[in-house]
Amino acid sequence: VAAARRGDWRPAADLLQRSYEEWTTRSAAVHALGEAAADDGAWLQAWRAAGGDERHIAVVDAHGLFWLAWKLRGNRPPEETTPEQHDAFYRTVARTEAAAQHAARLAPEDPTPWFTLVVLARARGYDADTFNAIWRELQARDPLHRAGHEFALMYWSPEGQGSYDPLFAFAERAAAAHPSLAFLVVAAAYDYEDVNEHVWKDPRVHRALDAVLHRLGTREGATGPYANADRSWAAYGLVNAGRGAEAVPLFAQLATDASARPWEDFGPDARTVFDAYRRRACAAA
Structure with a gap:
């Protein structure tokens, strides 16, 4: 580039x-x-x-x-x-x-x-x-296309007062298809949190967080090209779900990397939000 x-x-x-x-x-x-x-x-x-x-x-x-x-x-x-x-x-x-x-x-x-x-x-x-x-x-050409799934999730995000059911249905189907896509349920919760902050108590979200953590515990998940992206989603979700202590090792592995979503969505404030979540995780430990 x-x-x-x-x-x-x-x-x-x-x-x-x-x-x-x-x-x-x-x-x-x-x-x-x-x-x-x-x-x-x-x-x-x-x-x-x-x-x-x-x-x-x-x-x-x-x-x-x-x-x-x-x-x-x-x-x-x-x-x-x-x-x-x-x-x-x-x-x-x-x-x-x-x-x-x-x-x-x-x-x-x-x-x-x-x-x-x-x-x-x-x-x-x-x-x-x-x-x-x-x-x-x-899907016919690459059924696990990660970036494609991320943007598809954005397509299913409702406008205005629309239903979030299609968003979560898409995320759950993808997560069930392969553990590399479990993060999508966390991303769906992130999209929904402004409407309902209690989404982080949803069992579906906790199962997805467990799945992402399990994948990060494997060689493929921990060293693959999307390892830090998964760590970022998991860290954000764990803190919001009241499981901040579990996010501490993830922040240690991320170090200062706030380049992935959801941090990057905060633009110039990405690093500030990242640091705030890291402090919340440490406080919960």
Whole structure:
């Protein structure tokens, strides 16, 4: 990514070529390279001009357009967004959809373009049938696609006074399918806590926390690419669930890493929130 930001496309091309069929690595790389392309797409244009593999270029281009859509809109609330920002966002989201569909045609076995379509589902306003059709395509290619599950959970998060039942149903189905997805129930509780703070007493949430802790006790869970992400969700949930003492070892392993969700959701206050939760965990020990 750093090389791409300097204008050198070759390391990105090499990474995406080497990681083809390693879908977790590819998804993370495309997500990061897409942001770099949204900031300055000259390196992507140079890659295409050099006759690069269009399977890789197209998927980065599609994901980059979604990053660009949000950069054009900004992160202010809707009432503070100008009509020009609003229009630019939705025009670019429509371009993202077309670009992702093009990338999917170029690489039929690759789940990554379908991941991009999952990411934009809420912005595009897909109804449940349309979303589920896209979701089936992603699942057919990578049934445990972690980032896809995270963004799908966001799709099922209700707006306004909507029901949270579909959100929890999705999270529980995923958690039952594989222990690597147990964190989704904790993430669903995090989404719901502003509506009902008692969600942290829910037995479903406690079972999910136990499952995440069990996975972190395995070699795969403790050393995998999402170990700190799982530690972050577990630490946040344990403190809120009145089990702060169990979070102390997790904070010790995280050290100062507040880069994952839910901490990153707090923006510039991420480290402050992280430190506050660590103090609460230590106080409970």
